[in-house]
Amino acid sequence: MLHKKDDVREMLEDAIYASSDLSVSMPKFKMPEKEHDPRHAFRVVVDELMLDGNSRQNLATFCQTWAEPEIHEIMDLTIDKNMIDKDEYPQTAELEARCVHILADLWNSPDAANTLGTSTTGSSEAAMLGGMALLWKWRERQKAAGKPTDKPNIVTGPVQICWHKFTRYWDIEHREIPMEGDRLIMTAEEVLKRCDENTIGVVPTLGVTFTGQYEPVKEVSDALDKLEEDTGLNIPMHVDGASGGFLAPFCYPELKWDFRLPRVKSINTSGHKFGLAPLGVGWVVWRDIEDLPEDLIFYVNYLGGNMPTFALNFSRPGGQIVAQYYNFLRLGKEGYRKIQQACYDTAMYLADEIGKLEPFEILYDGDPHHGIPALAWKLKEGVDHGFTLFDLADRLRTRGWLVPAYTMPANRQDLAVQRILVRHGFSRDLASLLMDDYRDAVNHFVKHPVTTPLSEEEAGSFKH
Numbered sequence: 190m191l192h193k194k195d196d197v198r199e200m201l202e203d204a205i206y207a208s209s210d211l212s213v214s215m216p217k218f219k220m221p222e223k224e225h226d227p228r229h230a231f232r233v234v235v236d237e238l239m240l241d242g243n244s245r246q247n248l249a250t251f252c253q254t255w256a257e258p259e260i261h262e263i264m265d266l267t268i269d270k271n272m273i274d275k276d277e278y279p280q281t282a283e284l285e286a287r288c289v290h291i292l293a294d295l296w297n298s299p300d301a302a303n304t305l306g307t308s309t310t311g312s313s314e315a316a317m318l319g320g321m322a323l324l325w326k327w328r329e330r331q332k333a334a335g336k337p338t339d340k341p342n343i344v345t346g347p348v349q350i351c352w353h354k355f356t357r358y359w360d361i362e363h364r365e366i367p368m369e370g371d372r373l374i375m376t377a378e379e380v381l382k383r384c385d386e387n388t389i390g391v392v393p394t395l396g397v398t399f400t401g402q403y404e405p406v407k408e409v410s411d412a413l414d415k416l417e418e419d420t421g422l423n424i425p426m427h428v429d430g431a432s433g434g435f436l437a438p439f440c441y442p443e444l445k446w447d448f449r450l451p452r453v454k455s456i457n458t459s460g461h462k463f464g465l466a467p468l469g470v471g472w473v474v475w476r477d478i479e480d481l482p483e484d485l486i487f488y489v490n491y492l493g494g495n496m497p498t499f500a501l502n503f504s505r506p507g508g509q510i511v512a513q514y515y516n517f518l519r520l521g522k523e524g525y526r527k528i529q530q531a532c533y534d535t536a537m538y539l540a541d542e543i544g545k546l547e548p549f550e551i552l553y554d555g556d557p558h559h560g561i562p563a564l565a566w567k568l569k570e571g572v573d574h575g576f577t578l579f580d581l582a583d584r585l586r587t588r589g590w591l592v593p594a595y596t597m598p599a600n601r602q603d604l605a606v607q608r609i610l611v612r613h614g615f616s617r618d619l620a621s622l623l624m625d626d627y628r629d630a631v632n633h634f635v636k637h638p639v640t641t642p643l644s645e646e647e648a649g650s651f652k653h
């Protein structure tokens with residue numbers, strides 16, 4: 190009997206699971222002695238990935254989980270491009286430089302053509318570079334004034350973990366403004382209380398991890414202007430715009446948080462969050478060449494040419510950068526605005542629906558004037574609900590939804606919240622299906638109250 194080529198292939202694949210490789214358990218913690226058929230090894234690995242969660246149902250992550258087919262093709266075409274080989278791949282280097290200028294322009298740099306910046310692996314590396322520039326600049330100021338440089342501090346609100354890494358790795362005192370009562374972000378007043386001549390900079394976050402809210406960048410900048418007038422202390426700012434850097438310019442362009450404020454010396458953002466690029470790219474841009482100490486730039490001559498580099502990593506994939514540039518061209522401001530606004534609309538829809546349910550109180554509702562396309566809520570206080578947010582998060586997992594529940598950092602460790610991040614690809618339709626499951630989960634606990642509610646540790650926590 191004759192088979193078409195595809196039929197034969199299918200038969201072979203059917204037999205894969207009966208093969209000598211797949212009818213036994215593969216070694217897991219030791220390299221096997223012998224090689225395996227690529228199709229067998231492929232199935233073993235890909236099947237294992239089946240046990241991962243479905244990324245599109247992961248409402249905890251800020252990172253992209255959906256991309257157009259063209260992005261997949263770009264990533265395939267650029268798999269061999271190492272972005273550090275700027276002499277070998279000058280056009281990829283050119284696209285990176287263009288992205289930096291495009292971002293500088295988007296963030297209202299007074300001289301976008303002459304700003305400096307770089308791609309990174311994400312906001313963590315970008316924040317590290319921004320922080321280092323602040324540290325170096327502060328040392329210069331102190332030395333010039335004949336003052337000591339051994340006690341640097343930095344002032345932030347409740348920050349993402351990358352800033353804890355930065356302060357610990359660089360031995361900098363972290364003056365992190367704790368949450369108090371209903372105040373879950375920094376205020377100008379709280380910032381001023383913590384500034385002195387050893388403050389290397391103040392870092393507001395545009396889209397705080399815990400709730401999604403924007404910190405008041407302009408108010409802080411104004412307060413620091415006043416401080417300078419009164420005392421002569423000139424304290425620079427870096428904005429952590431990991432999410433907000435790709436949101437405010439499109440959905441709330443009037444918000445002054447960027448280089449329109451002269452005190453803002455540098456900004457980081459995550460290309461792989463609302464920049465809509467695939468995982469593995471971030472950006473940091475300085476306001477002025479002056480703001481990036483020359484001392485942090487290295488020149489390498491062994492790749493051909495004499496190329497400046499000032500990132501922490503060396504070899505890095507170039508595809509994400511190319512995809513970022515593609516997005517800029519493909520979407521333009523109009524496309525970004527449409528996508529981000531659709532996310533905001535869905536976040537506000539969800540906040541509305543969850544707010545209607547008896548047990549919950551919304552803490553942040555996805556309003557583009559106050560934060561990112563996300564929502565956060567808590568259980569109403571002073572009521573025994575018969576379940577916790579950790580029970581709810583656990584129950585939702587039975588339908589594949591990952592809706593993280595976690596407790597806040599200092600001084601609101603007593604406050605547990607649940608949060609949803611709305612990203613491109615989480616359609617209104619999916620959101621309404623999630624709401625059905627959410628109501629079902631709540632009703633389940635109303636009918637079957639838990640006697641021993643899950644703790645945060647038992648439920649696992651999914652902060653990002």
Ligand SMILES: *Cc1c(COP(=O)(O)O)cnc(C)c1O
Pocket residue numbers: 251310311312313314316349351394395396397398429430431432459471653
């Ligand atoms: C995600 C995030 C970071 C870290 O960014 P990565 O791109 O994941 O390295 C830093 N700060 C804030 C506010 C974030 O949301």
